[in-house]
Amino acid sequence: MKRTPDLDRVASAQLQRPQGVVLKGQFIDVLRSPKGKIKGVCLQTETATYSIKLPKYLRPVLVRELTPGDFVQVWAYCEAEQWRGINILPLSEPERIDLQENWQARQFVPTSSPNVDTAAVSEASAIAPTEPSASAPKPLCVQVCRKGKCFKQGGRQIMQSLETAIADDPNLQHVSVEGVGCLKACKKGPNIKLSHSKKVISGVTPDNALTIVTKYA
Template sequence: MKRTSDLDRVASAAVRRPPGVVLKGQFTEVLRSAKGKLKGIYLRSDTETYAVKLPKYLRPMLVRELVPGTFVQVWAYFDEEKWRGLNLLPLPEDEAIALQETWQLSTPSPTAAVSAVAALLPTDSVSQSPKPLCVKVCRKGSCFKQGGRKIMQSLAAEIAADPTLQHVSVEGVGCLKACKRGPNLKLSNSKKVITGVTPNKALDLVRKHA
């Protein structure tokens, strides 16, 4: 078969491209250009956060399918001081849970980290520091479709815009065992599962407990 110039360019690019790796972690926020255009994602691992530029054909899924807090895997390579992605897929639920558990074992808990810092600060400073709060939103099928996705998006946007909520994080988790009463969430400072949540109710809960 006769090679076309396009095929030659693709083959040439593949030869020049550095070896790739699979990055696994949590999608925390969208990577944007100085003009606000979608360019890729910030991917948090247990040791650092990567800024990964994605090809144009993958960028629409950042709006349609992914929400901050989703665990993903990105096929990427490092070139010209930047991470460049080739493909992106959500991590299977069991693998995402296993990854979270590994992180919890290998890194100090937020409470422990705050306690360590608190020991070095004057009493007045310690008393003013808010405790970390994690909002755990059910990502299982029906709950997520009934409003879990909107809750995560709404909370992530509000937290990013409000300096007083920077100690609050949002995390997608497995089934909270209340599917028929979803959407459901749980706060890290309580064992209670809160059912029938709306974006506004979720924000009210955060402001009350933050």
């Protein structure tokens, strides 16, 4: 096969990619920027606390599927003194039990304020413990129709815009987005439905979806 400049660049990039590791531990906090935007995860292992920056497409996982205290594994690599993750998954039940038993055997107790790894991302200095609010907002699930016409006419873009906005706004961390079946208003679509109401909201667009949600959030 004849080599081309593109193939040479790909091969060079593969050779230069930092060697990654799988870090297993407890998700103790969300890594945020100075403006409060979600940037990644703070992971407590037996040896250190890692502040790991995640790509944008993984950040919503921290809101929708994980909660602080969960045991997870993160595929990550260190580059220019920053830890960067490429995937994050919860540990299976047997793995979680094994890890906890190992920690207990070594008399290791996770803490939310250990010594942070020196390769932490720069945002680590901006992390502050989140104080529980006495009037914390109730969870709100935004259901977006994923069927046929609705999804093709903007449902997909609505889901993407909401997920991005939620991941970036610390005041919307109680809001989640879910794709559902037909909401029985196809001619008026795209449609969404909020979990606290039986009312279907029609004519939603990617531009006005966030305004509608924040009105009820």
